[in-house]
Structure formats: structure tokens, C-alpha cells
Amino acid sequence: MAEAATAPAPAAAASDAAPSTAAAPRTERYPWMCPWTQEPSAPRSCANGDAPAASAATASAPTNNLRVLNSLTGEKVPFRPRNGRTVRWYTCGPTVYDVTHVGHASNYVSLDILRRLLTDYFGYEVTLQMNVTDIDDKIIKRAAEAGEPFADLARRYEAAFFDDMRALGVRPPDLVTRVSEYVPDVIAYIEGIVGRGMAYAAGGSVYFDVDAFRGAGHHYAKLEPGSAGNAARLAEGEGGLDGLPAASADANGDAAAAAAADAAAAARGAEKKSPSDWALWKASRPGEPFWESPWGPGRPGWHIECSAMASAELGGHIDIHTGGVDLKFPHHDNELAQAEAYHACPQWVDYFLHTGHLHIDGLKMSKSLKNFISIQSVLTRISSRQLRLFFLQHRYDAPTVYAESALAEVVNVDRALVDFFGAVKAALREAASAAAAPSTAGGAGGLRPSAAASGVLAELGATRAAVRAALEDNFNTPAAFLALLALVKSVKGYLAAPGGSGVNAPVVRAAARYLTFMLRVFGLGGDAGEEVGYGGADGDAESAETVLTPILDALSAFRDSIRSAGREALASGGGGGGDAAAATAAIKRILAACDEVRDTTLLPLGVRLEDRPDGRPSLWKLEDPAAWAAEAARLAAEEAAKAAAKAARAAEAAAKAAAELEAGRVPPADLFRGGEYAGKYGAFDADGLPTADAGGAELPKAARKRLAKARERQVKLHQKFLAAQPPGGGTP
Numbered sequence: 001m002a003e004a005a006t007a008p009a010p011a012a013a014a015s016d017a018a019p020s021t022a023a024a025p026r027t028e029r030y031p032w033m034c035p036w037t038q039e040p041s042a043p044r045s046c047a048n049g050d051a052p053a054a055s056a057a058t059a060s061a062p063t064n065n066l067r068v069l070n071s072l073t074g075e076k077v078p079f080r081p082r083n084g085r086t087v088r089w090y091t092c093g094p095t096v097y098d099v100t101h102v103g104h105a106s107n108y109v110s111l112d113i114l115r116r117l118l119t120d121y122f123g124y125e126v127t128l129q130m131n132v133t134d135i136d137d138k139i140i141k142r143a144a145e146a147g148e149p150f151a152d153l154a155r156r157y158e159a160a161f162f163d164d165m166r167a168l169g170v171r172p173p174d175l176v177t178r179v180s181e182y183v184p185d186v187i188a189y190i191e192g193i194v195g196r197g198m199a200y201a202a203g204g205s206v207y208f209d210v211d212a213f214r215g216a217g218h219h220y221a222k223l224e225p226g227s228a229g230n231a232a233r234l235a236e237g238e239g240g241l242d243g244l245p246a247a248s249a250d251a252n253g254d255a256a257a258a259a260a261a262d263a264a265a266a267a268r269g270a271e272k273k274s275p276s277d278w279a280l281w282k283a284s285r286p287g288e289p290f291w292e293s294p295w296g297p298g299r300p301g302w303h304i305e306c307s308a309m310a311s312a313e314l315g316g317h318i319d320i321h322t323g324g325v326d327l328k329f330p331h332h333d334n335e336l337a338q339a340e341a342y343h344a345c346p347q348w349v350d351y352f353l354h355t356g357h358l359h360i361d362g363l364k365m366s367k368s369l370k371n372f373i374s375i376q377s378v379l380t381r382i383s384s385r386q387l388r389l390f391f392l393q394h395r396y397d398a399p400t401v402y403a404e405s406a407l408a409e410v411v412n413v414d415r416a417l418v419d420f421f422g423a424v425k426a427a428l429r430e431a432a433s434a435a436a437a438p439s440t441a442g443g444a445g446g447l448r449p450s451a452a453a454s455g456v457l458a459e460l461g462a463t464r465a466a467v468r469a470a471l472e473d474n475f476n477t478p479a480a481f482l483a484l485l486a487l488v489k490s491v492k493g494y495l496a497a498p499g500g501s502g503v504n505a506p507v508v509r510a511a512a513r514y515l516t517f518m519l520r521v522f523g524l525g526g527d528a529g530e531e532v533g534y535g536g537a538d539g540d541a542e543s544a545e546t547v548l549t550p551i552l553d554a555l556s557a558f559r560d561s562i563r564s565a566g567r568e569a570l571a572s573g574g575g576g577g578g579d580a581a582a583a584t585a586a587i588k589r590i591l592a593a594c595d596e597v598r599d600t601t602l603l604p605l606g607v608r609l610e611d612r613p614d615g616r617p618s619l620w621k622l623e624d625p626a627a628w629a630a631e632a633a634r635l636a637a638e639e640a641a642k643a644a645a646k647a648a649r650a651a652e653a654a655a656k657a658a659a660e661l662e663a664g665r666v667p668p669a670d671l672f673r674g675g676e677y678a679g680k681y682g683a684f685d686a687d688g689l690p691t692a693d694a695g696g697a698e699l700p701k702a703a704r705k706r707l708a709k710a711r712e713r714q715v716k717l718h719q720k721f722l723a724a725q726p727p728g729g730g731t732p
């Protein structure tokens, strides 16, 4: 167990802290009154918080108009951290008891984009702490079911979580804290709250005292005031172990389990002064993991770990706190109450940001609905870059619907961007060789911009402004991304028709570099997030030989096949006379080899060759072979589905034709004597047409006309039927 971090003495009240002079707009709309000043919560520093001089804060503050949707106010407010550029950020991490799914991906990738924007785009110095909940009822339950030590199970899923985050390109937090390593801090923290009279021990557990907290002038629940006192949701946050028999007891079937659950829940209920109170410390029953505490053997409740670990590492005040919207109540509201009680401050967190919920084709994801999609399974169908593109095209704070159909769309966007950068690189290579060539081609490669090139430059400026405005508006990435795509379209148009003396390389490079910069900011490009050192040649770059070997192998094999086919063509007299057919076959093999090297050899090596018309040299582009393989697999699956649908349609048509043929089997003369007409008529004419009904009554003219038409149809059907019979076969 880690040594207890020095917990701040709760007795050090807020009185010795200088009042913060942070910008007013942040807090003036806070919905509660500051208990100390009785004014609309002007932020005060917490007991151990820091309150820098306003001048220092503003001097180093980045200049931007960033506004964020603060869940504490329910409104977009200017983002003005207390310490200028420095941002202390805490985010709720995973409870490690199962594999990570696409809902987690949505949350962590969205937050990763926000973090990259704050650091790489807006220029803040961010310290991000994330917790790992490795003591939890769900973990204990799973481990008991699996017969595995619960710490092992937690460690296994924690490793899987970080593997998935790496695969998603999520930058690792600056600090990861496991609750199992902070139990002494949690105990000290709870003692602090008890010391302030806002928590009480009962039956070996400790509960937060909501009434006492409110009585001291605090506000609960800040994020979801309407949910305060919602016993069902509070119980959900208390963990599921009350629903299990004690681990030491024999599980005598469901009835025993249910009885034990009821008893445990009732016991906790009876210990609480108010149904709104929640457990800070839970007494462990025999067989459950426990830590020694002043209240007896037990373990931390869920909500307390975040307050205690964030305070231990980031101090008594944090700038940003994040998490999924479903954590608002009770988890985040309880975190806020615990920290404000402990630090004796009215405002522990300045900006609470929540990511929206991810719905699967409109449904909430759950294993019972069989729509549980693990990150691993998503990444077999699309690349992590494409998945990020998907999240990028949704606002982080809005509910998002995940649908397979939407994935095909992002794959196309991704494809278009790859093509675009390939075209830009090819154009820049061409421009470079044109510039190096002697100037005989009428000024090719001149630098004075054409009207079209000036247009691109102007649009680049407009795009920069539009992207900034979008990102300053609560990180509106979908709007920013649309602006970037519009610039891509313009540059593409320019490359197709550059005007003047050809492509203006500096202008194209400027636009492409800006686009590259923004894609990297979004985390779409290569990332040095985990790389240390200079990188590149000095780092762990592969040697030239390693990189070139597969390409040179392919080139050499290609040359062999072309050479042997060429020699064959020559030997068979391809030049004139001789065996023309053999020569043609050899030339066809040469062309087939050219296609094969393009489509099946180079693509998996990450090289895309594109033939161009008018005798222009083909283009080559480097791309991610894994992305190509995923795309090829997806296209193959689509093709297979199309082929299956086509086969089904053909089978249906064949069945229909067979049925029609079968309908023609009856000769027209016998039509009204059997089948659906059997027994209906009593007399027929020479053609087999009925003249009277079964009772002998003559048929009216209209009826006979109708029957004559039916007979005509049968004549045609029967002719078809006869025509389809094998020759020589008798009429059935």
C-alpha cells in the first residue's frame, strides 16, 4: 500500500486563504448563494487551494474566447482558469471489471480531443489525473464468480483498458491513481469530514450526512438538484454487493441470495440517518476484501475515492472535472459535496464538463440487449483513426448514435483525406521537378500566384478563423471539421485547375500544412504521445533496410515476371511474323503483371499506385497498410452481401418462372374441367369452354366472355409450357 499522502488538515479553514479575484463572468450565473458572503458564489479559495494574484493569472493567460458548457451553471461560460495557463484536470476513470466497449471509447476519445485542443491548440499547460477504480462491488462480485483473487482481476482489466486506449490513440493521463493505493488517504479524508460534523459512523460504516452538510450552508446537489434524495439512483451508486450473499456463506440458491440482499440493504438503510446519505466507508462482511480502519475492517465507498485522490494529488481546487453524463448524479454531486465538506469551501471544481451518452442504433448498450460492442471488435472493422473521425463529427457533450451505416460514411471521409494528401504530395513533387528543370516550358513553376492560387490563400485564412470560432464555441469539432473539409475541396479544385504557370507549391503547402496541423491536433495523425526523446532518426526508427526490404522484394519479383514474359514474346516472334497468338498472350501476361503489382503486391505494403490517363506517369502514395486491409475486408464483405442478395433475387425469379411454367401444364381444352374449376360446370363446347353451370343452367353471355379470356391466357401459358419441354418428350 502506498504511503499516505499528506492530507491537508481540515482544521485549516478558508479564513487564511486570499479571496480569488478570478474573472467574474465564470461564476456570476452560479445558481446557488455563497454561504460565506451570501452573494452569488464569488469563488473563494479552498482551505489548501491557491489564489494567485490576478495580474499573474491574466498576464500568462492564453488569449482566446474559449467558452465551455459548464454543467455547474448549465450554460456556456468563458474559460478562465484561476492560474492563467495552468489547468488542473481530474477525470473519472474506469471501474476495471470488464472489457471496454464503444461507449467508453466515445467518452475517452472525446475527452482526449478536448485535452489535445486545450494543450496543442489553445496552449494551456494541462495536468490530467485519472483514477482507476480497482476496489468496487462489481469487481468483488466478478472475482468471486470466477474464483480469482479480486486484485488480479482488476489488474487484468486495467491492463486491457490501457491497451484499448493506446489502440484508440488516447494520450495517457499525466497521473493514474488506483484507489487500492490510496486507502490511507481515503481514511484520513473521511476522518476530516467526520471532524467537520458532516459524516457519521454507524455499524462499522461511515455515511455522509446530507442534512448536516446543508445545515452548514452548503448546496446539494449542484449538478442535478432534482435528483437529490432519489433513493433508487443513490442505491445504484452504492454498488451491487448488497445484492449478494456474504462471500463466506454458502450460496444456497437464489432465495438465499435474495434474502441476504434484502437484509444487507435493509441494514444499510437502517444505519443511515436519512435516505439521501451515502456510504463513505463500507464495513466488509466476512470473506470480502477489507482494509483496517478506525471504524473496523472495511473498504472505501465509490464516490469518496475521486474526492480523496484528486485532493491528494491536485490539491484543494481543480479547474476541470470531467466524466460521462450518467455520472452527474449521484457520483459527481457526491464528489463535490465530499470535497467541499472536507476543504470547507463552497466551490471545489470550477468547470464540470460532461460527455454525452452513446446510444447503439438508438438503444442503450447492454449485454442483455446483445448490442454490447467491445472496442476490440470495432477496431476489426474500422481503424482507430476512422472511429475518431466518427466521434469528431459529433459534439462531445451531445448524445451520439452509433450505427454501422455511419461508419461507412467516415470510412469514405477518411479515404478522401488520404487521397487528398496523396494528390498534394504528388503535386508538390511534380512542382519541385518542374522548378528544377530548365525554364523552357513557358515559365512552368513560376511563383507569382494565379488568381486561383490567391483564392486558396484567402480561403485558408477564412478557414483558420472559422475553425477557431467553432472550437472556441465549447469545442464544436463538427463545425470545425466541416470548415476543414471545405478547404480540402477548394485545394482539390485548385490542383485540378491551377491556372497561371501551374501549381503554386508554397500556397498548396501552406494549406496542406494547416490541414495536417489540425488533423494532428484532433489526434488523427501520427502522435508522439508516448514517444520520448528526439524521435525520428535518433529514436527507434527502423533502419532503411528494414523499411525497403519488402518494397525491393516486390520490385525485383515484378521485374522477373515482366522480363520472362517479354523474352517469351520475343522468342515467339512478337516483333513480326512468327506465332502472333503466343506473342499476344505474353503481352497480356505483362499487362496482368502490371495490374497485379499495383493491386495485390504494393497495396499491402502501404503503397498505392494510381494510373493516370494521357500518358502521364502513375502516382504513388504511401498509406497505412492496416487501414487498407480493413477497407479491403469491408469491401469484400459488402461484395459478398451484394452477391448473396443477387443470388437470392435470381432464385426468386427462377421459382416464379417455374411456377408460371407449371401453370401452363393443363391443356386449354381441359382447363375448366379440373383444378379450381372442378365440378363447377355441366356442359362444354368443342373448345372446352363451359356453356352451362353444374346445375345445367345456361351461362350468361358476360360469364362466357370472361371464361373465354381465361382460356386465351391458358392457350399462351400452355404454348410456353410445351416449348420448354425437352424435344421428343411426349405431352404430359
Ligand SMILES: [Zn+2]
Pocket: 091, 092, 093, 306, 331, 335
Ligand atoms: Zn469519479
